Amino acid sequence: MAFEHITEAINEMKEQGTFRKLVPLESAQGNEVTIDGKSLVQLSSNNYLGLANHPRLKQAAIEAVEQYGAGTGSVRTIAGTFEMHEAFERELAEFKHTEASLVFQSGFATNLGVLSALLGPEDVVISDALNHASIIDGIRLTKAARRIYKHVDLEDLEKALKETQDYRTRLVVTDGVFSMDGNIAPLPAIVELAEKYDAAVMVDDAHASGVLGKNGRGTVNHFGLDGRVALQVGTLSKAIGVLGGYVACSQDVRDYLIHKGRPFLFSTSHPPAVVAANREAIRVMKEEEELFDKLWANTEFFKNGLRDLGFDIGHATTPITPVMLGEETLAHTFSDKLKDHGVFAQSIAFPTVERGKARIRTIVTAEHTRDDLERALEAFKTVAEELNVTLHA
Structure with a gap:
């Protein structure tokens, strides 16, 4: 049949434990999201300032x-340029x-x-x-x-x-x-x-x-x-x-x-x-500066927490914090077990990153509460113990 090589590639990914399904969210994007009827702390969204549901x-x-x-x-x-398109582009250039x-x-x-x-x-x-x-x-x-x-x-x-x-x-x-x-x-x-x-x-x-x-x-x-x-x-x-x-x-x-x-x-x-x-987002960013203060406070708290637990987080200095695990199957298994402990943090592996550099990529946002982040840190600690991941604390 046509595309036999595609079927073979899919089967190979499944055998190697690297095949991943899409994960549908059942709620709005926020500090917590609902997946399979369960509320999880969201650590995989790019919604840094919480504007997606503002x-x-x-x-x-x-x-x-x-x-x-x-x-x-x-x-x-x-015929698809409305006045609002050009007005937004002028505002964006000024910004x-x-x-x-x-x-x-x-x-x-x-x-x-x-x-x-x-x-x-x-x-x-x-x-x-x-x-x-x-x-x-x-x-x-x-x-x-x-x-x-x-x-x-x-x-x-x-x-x-x-x-x-x-x-x-x-x-x-x-x-x-x-x-x-x-x-x-x-x-x-x-x-x-x-x-x-x-x-x-x-x-x-x-x-x-x-x-x-x-x-x-x-x-x-x-x-x-x-x-x-x-x-x-x-x-x-x-x-x-x-x-x-x-x-x-x-x-x-x-x-x-x-x-x-x-x-x-x-x-x-x-x-x-x-x-x-989009136009309103630029205005919110200009007017609600407290969002940036919260984002960076959460970033510092979570990074320090992961370091204190002994995780390798590389040289990240932004709200993106990779938890380096190395092997693809370990990263995927770690991510799956985090869900069992109330945290949604997706694994990233080859070909997105080099082989042997698989990780859990976490992103904190301005929407996270201190309780969210403390629960997430406890989940990372528990899963590491369950999977016998060597930490460096």
Whole structure:
């Protein structure tokens, strides 16, 4: 039959204990979620600020549906640009301290559209080895040359910059916060090197938008680098709480992407509810600064708790905290047993991360209570004892 190799691959994953089913939630996204009728502490959501179920965002979405309908009926370049789309992009550009911005259907689509449109055979893209899959796929779609530098290795980056002097445009691309390890890119040094060798910088702030910088403006603002980074890419579906991706850039880049960015050109525009909720999210981030205080207090408490128990959490300095376990089957089993003890924390294994570097990736949010986090720490301790995981306390 057709696709026999697919069936074989699925069976192999099942035999190795690496096959995973989707886990449907039966409740709104929050500090606790309902799965199979059971309430669990949620440690796997990107809902950093709790905006996904924020009353102001929900009300904005409802009002937009009532006034403008459920959908837009067209792509942006034909009849699908409502005034609210452009108003939101103006607000987003102001928030990011850039000249302009353009919204795509997702963060993944943004990286595909930006990289494939802006770079040609005369150019080279220089990318961190642990950049997100969407950056990797965006690079694959370009006709540009490509260089991969060792993860956050500034010497290797400088070597790549020296060896690519003959290209028209050299674009250094890095995640602002690396999604699997939770570490922050050394952006000031990257920008200085790029300026030294007349290169441009693109930062993917998927896990920094709404987390780092004043009111969640991102890594560039966090390091005081406003105006020195050519392209800021991010999502509207993590800390922002809704859906979409964006690039904050110059007006010329925005205009060019409207004409050449294929995901933008050939996808129906965001429905009114999404646009209105995104706009309200930016306003909430400006006005409810206590959300950031709570997020970082929870982050510090949970990281310290895991360290005190003896877990290896790598070099994470953001709300993303990987609990390193190594073997794929152990990580999956650990995650399953956490559910039995009231915690939903998903395992991450190959091919998302390298073989032998499987982990439980945890993310705390501003919504978590101290009780939530204490219960989660107790669950991690109990499961480690049940599975005879060696700790280093």
